[in-house]
Amino acid sequence: MTMQQVSMKDMGLFGPILEQAIDGVVVIDHANCVVLFNEAAERMWGLKREDVLGRNVSLLVPEEHRKNHDAGIDRNRHGAKNRFVGTTVEVPIVRPDGSTVFGSLSLSRTAIDGCIYYAAFVKDVTEEVRRREELYLLSLVANETDRAVIITDRHQRIVYANRSFIDMFGYSREELIGQVPSTLLAGQHTDASILRDLAGLSHGEKSVTIELIGYDKAGRELWIAATVNPVLDDAGKLRNAVCVIGNITETRQTQVLQQRVLEAVARDDDIETVATLICREVEAIAPGVVCSMLRVDEEKTLRPIAAPSLPDHYSAAIDGLPIGPSVGSCGTAAFRGEPVLVEDIETDPLWAPYKGLPLPLGLKACWSSPITLKDGRVAGTFAFYYREKRGPSAWHERLVESCLHLAALAIERHEAKAHIAQLAYYDTLTGLPNRSKLADEIDQRIVQIDEGEGAGMALLFLDLDAFKDVNDTLGHSAGDALLVEVGRRLREQVRPTDMVSRLGGDEFVVILGSCESTHASAIAERIVKALSQPLAIDSMMLSTTASIGISLYPGDSADREELLKHADTAMYAAKNAGRGAYRFYDPAMNREVEERLRMGEALKESLALGHLQLHYQPQLSGEDGKLHGLEALARWHHPAFGQVPPSRFIGLAEEYGLIEAIGEWALVEGCRQVAAWRAGGLAIPSVSVNLSPMNFRNRRLPLIVSAALEAAGLEPDALTIEITEGIMMDDCEATRATVEAVAQLGVRLSLDDFGTGYSSLSSLSTLAIEEIKLDQSFIHGLESDQNARAVASAVIRIGQSLGLTVVAEGVETEPQRRFLQGLRCHVMQGYLFAPALPPAALEAWIAARAPVEGFEAVA
Template identity: 60%
Template sequence: MISCQDAGLQNIFLQALEQAIDAAVITDETGTIIFFNAAAERLWGYGRDEVLGRPIGCLVPKGDGNPADLVVGASRELRIRRKDGATRWGAVSLSRVAAHGRTILLGFVRDVTEEVARREELYLLSLVANETDRIVIVTGGDRRIVYVNRAFTEMFGYELAEVRGRWPIELLAGRRTDPKVLQHLRRRAGVERGFHEELITYSKSGEEIWVSTTVNTVLNADGTLKNIVAVLADITENKQIEALQRDVLEALAKDMPLPEIAAMICHRVEAIAAGVFCSILLVDQDGRLRPLAAPSLPEQYSEALNGLEIGPITGSCGTAAYLGIPVVVEDIATDPLWEAYKALALPLGLAACWSSPIKLRDGRVAGTFAFYFREKRGPSPWHEHVVNACTHLCALAIERHEAKTHIAQLAYFDTLTGLPNRARLHQLIDSLTHDPDAANAPIACLFLDIDHFKDVNDTLGHSTGDRLLIEVAQRLQNQLRPTDAVSRLGGDEFVFILPDCDADGAVAVAKRIIDALSAPLRVGALTLSVSVSIGISLYPDNGGDKETLLKHADAAMYQAKGAGRGTYRFFSPEMNRFAQERLILSAALREALAQDALELHYQPQLRTVDGKLHGVEALLRWTHPTLGSIAPERFIPLAEESGLIEAIGEWCLRTTCRQIAAWRAAGIDIGTVSVNLSSQHFRKRDLPRLIAALLDAHDVPPEMLTIEITESVMMDDRTATIETVRAVQALGVGLSMDDFGTGYSSLSSLTRLPISELKIDRSFVQELGQDEQAQAATQAVIRIGQSLGMMVIAEGVETEEQWHILKALRCQAAQGFLLSPALPAPALEAWLADHPATARTASHLDVAWSI
């Protein structure tokens, strides 16, 4: 308490109060204002005459307390209500003064409004820094840490005291931190503003953490560095998903088998989503579950699910697959979906299961992806993020697996009978003859040809012939031992391969085959009798490789036909007459080539979209003065065996170029001309030079010539052959893959060889309209070709129905007897003259079909 008894001194005291910088307010014991200095007038905006004699409460907003209740000797901040309605803050200190027997209260009020505002701002900033989940690091001008927020401590485990004065890069970098990223950070920090980097950092405990860093600089007025503010976000989970996606895609690119990819996905997911057991199931064509991968679940559990039919109350996975939606079961013990299956899961400690359908692009549910939990629960947002990514990866892997399976089916199996084709047969023989564990073990090769099969096609039609082939194939399969194999080479030719089989065993099988086919076959409404001629060759006595073995079996088959058909013959060196006939034919062919007695006929290829000419295929024809017309199927293999095929191919190229030049000179637009060459031509490195010389000599644009590659070229993986093919294409000449789909071709070569055109074999075309599988296979071939940017041409179009199906399937072009047979050049020119430019052929076909 201050005592002021002297009047003069009191006057001085009041004058001092009046001059004080801080507001001074005096009240009597009742709280009535008796003094209000100039500073108080400025602070409150009231004149002293407006407040003197009034209660002190008029100076503060209601509800903020009574100033009279302030404690003497203590300082407190009070809100101040100005006359103009504005609010200010004042720091109030109160003293009690005794004068002339009276006691007064003297209050000094200092304006602290700006201090309160700054303090509030700092408080809010501290909330922003410490309550955010983003990590904040602030360095000084020396790039050493001066501040880290709470999120930093929670993420990395360091307190501010542990990191103050340290460089962030050295503190957080570790074994797998990219040095290049660190270098970028050092170079750009303090120079650039607002740049981003992603890098691996390490916590105090050594845990690896991926962060996305945003760095900003704060400069002094003179432009020197004052602070660096770095904001970090934890992106570890996203990086884990990205790494999984990258690894799965890499595995797909390396053709890793589907079960291995599925197991890898499960292992990786279980590592990043702790506490879950992962399972991937497939759904087969019959709607049954087939385990694919569940590495952390007991094998007997997966076996119990194998073959389980999907349905509306079939656990989590069976129900998810049936409904096509995710199914969450948080308590296996009580959920009705698991009533029939909980005895499988509960003994294993599995309490909950969440299953999501794996949907392919066509909407089909191909499988399920499931999480099992040991506690009763549902998925977390992180689980949902992981599963969303994994179901897409699984769908991609399954689609690729199905595509490979389908392509393998096209490449190695006959689409009509389902039997292995020639390519698969070659693989099988190679595997047997090169097996070190079965060296020189006898192998019997039986070459079968249906007797008079051509008569069936000619009299009853190709569709009946095809159904007959299917029935024959089924009966042949019934004669197989577990180790045997039967394949269809094409047409009516079949081959049996009998491992560990000597001559006696081969005779027994041949007799069984003849007996099995002797019973009449039912083909639709017809009952047909069939017989076969069988040629037998033995490994290693009759051949040490697949070509020789098959060739000798083929020769023996012709001997069986010559012996009256319906029987079998072994290959023997004494087959002189047959060999002599072949020698005579070979000599005649050599003479025909020397005398230019061969000729080319040209078969038009029409575009399906408008019926206009796309080009022509040059087909070799030979008519002997005494032997008559000799089919290419007979003399071309002979030319290959006798070494004439290369000269014949060169003759075809030369004749074609000369004919193209003649057509160009006559103003006849022929499009492109396709020429067939054998695989032997592409083993010669001078083939590109030969073609280039012929094109130059006849002034033929290279784009007017297309070379048709045989399946053996596609299967030839020799470097010289591949280089020759690419060199031919580099000339600007087109490359066409002939007879695609017959099973010879290696589909993987489509992507490594520069093929521009794909020809669908006539065996597919003949089945269109009668066989849904043939149509599906044809559609697959068209899509494969067009997806690779190739022109797709169908061969052997004989009916209007086939033409319109091909048109509907968007096959770009077709050729066949329906459109035109192969014609000599003069006849083709006449045909072209009669073939209207307005595509009347296509219009006619459209009208006929609509009728």
């Protein structure tokens, strides 16, 4: 009997059966009212039957589904056949507590006593729906991820492959199912023992992660990282293996690039080699890209380092191009300090003046990024050129990011090496090669000449004349500026293949390659002339000269040290010949050098044994001719060398570091002699002692002066200390403090050789100067030189106006004395009155002088 044939009596009979059914049963009548709602339906809807029976069935339908449901109700009311009868559908059921369950609903239609009833049998399929939804979501995870996923069975065969695996390796799903990964993905460089782990073999319950090289269907090499997770059955046996695979080709390519570049940097490869390596590696892993790397130099111009795929003329055209706001991609990126992308070189205004370079090569776009160092400085650019109008891909962006770090590291390492080389081989003041670099260069050129490359070599050893005077008078900053200018002028006089170096101090050496004596003479003459041209130092025009010694290879020696020594010897010969000259080395010069060495040692010995003497030259009052004082002058008589003139042994004393000791000796001896004369009844007003700038750089000088006066029992006014203008111009605060401390002892300070140096009149007021000495060079010209008379007159008037005593040195003739007396010069000294005399001779000279009636010359 079918549902369509039941009667009301039968319905009542089957009611208890439907009540006990495990599925929900809902029966509605022709008015769409619920007439049966069993216990399973109560549980499913969460409603009591008394709240449902007799009410419209729409009570049981979710809000969002009522529209379709009401349409079915209308058809039922009008007797139309319901299209859902005989079908099974899944419907959501919303409970009063807001929870939702799902039911599988099948609908039956029957006629009872002429009336139409619908019976809905609803099975709870909530768990099934949830499992199906979970499976759907899992399928999304598997198929929509960018990681490739395969599942193998216990026999290592692929039973599942997701979409990413198919896309990554190029196989269809049909081609994959049943295949063994160790066979499918293997290739020339694959480690087969690692690849077997993809199937989860011999790992028990452990997961494993591996990296290896695999191959796609087309044979392309891929670096992959795979994680294999075994799935075991209840007996602990392998049932399946789930393998998740990532394509790490780009990552590994970047790692390989970084490793190779870092190895090149560690090997100390030069910057061009490292830059070329970066460009070639990038072009290999980024097909279609053309790379270039440029440096930005100190003048803010572009300097090509590497562009292996660009022709040489391209780099040559860029070389030296100033960076700016519209200088292609690279020049603009360097100027802005940010990446510059030009997707169409032909039309972009940044490339307007330069597009004739890339377009004929088929390069249509350029993306350039600045290479920025740790200090924020843009040191270069790294560029990608494209053969189509485009910009970089995400892979290109990641690649460039890595390369910029590598390029910055390479440039910083290059600059560090260059700085170390600069410190090791170049003079920090002038930038010229130093002694070490000079030695290497000479050795290298000797080897080249011996191998037949070049006709010979000349070494020019230069020493600036009177450079010490510049340091002493204008200070070391002026001296440094002079050295820098000398180095510049020397470079201008030689060829690019020659080398100018600074040994230290004021000594320079020039290497002239492929040079014979005639050419060396010509270059030496040019250098002497170039250095003699005035130059501005601290707003003052100076002239300098140099003494040059020349040695030749191979004629003078085959040894580097001997060549330098011979050139040095020749330089001293040039200096002794009058300075501002050059001399070639001659073996006879060695005898002069040896004599100078012996004389230097003899001077040390004589000073230690007290064999130096002081002679005293009288200073007379310009008004009445009375004795004003004495100037103590050192003299040296040696048993072997005889009477050595001060012009020679004072230079030796400076060279051997004895000048300070000689000054202290003269100070003590001069004070002792004056005290002895006074004790013997000879009235000596005062004595003047010359001290060098080295004495005033000794902070103990005030103590030394005080001790000398105390030992002799003299008052400070019995001593005058003569200083040079170099001391007045010394910028060292300690030196000036020492001068002030000496003056505060009550000792008179006299400025020697006034007018010949570089001091200014304002300097006279900065130190406690009481006396100035007019240099004898002005006195010699008084009888014939109008300029000399003008200078002498000016100096005397300056002294008078400032209340300073003026001492005229070198007075030799009566007309000179009368001229100076006419100017009311305070004090005079010179051969007209007396030379510097030893103590006994001076005593005789004083005793022989008649009382002064008027100021007459004394022979």
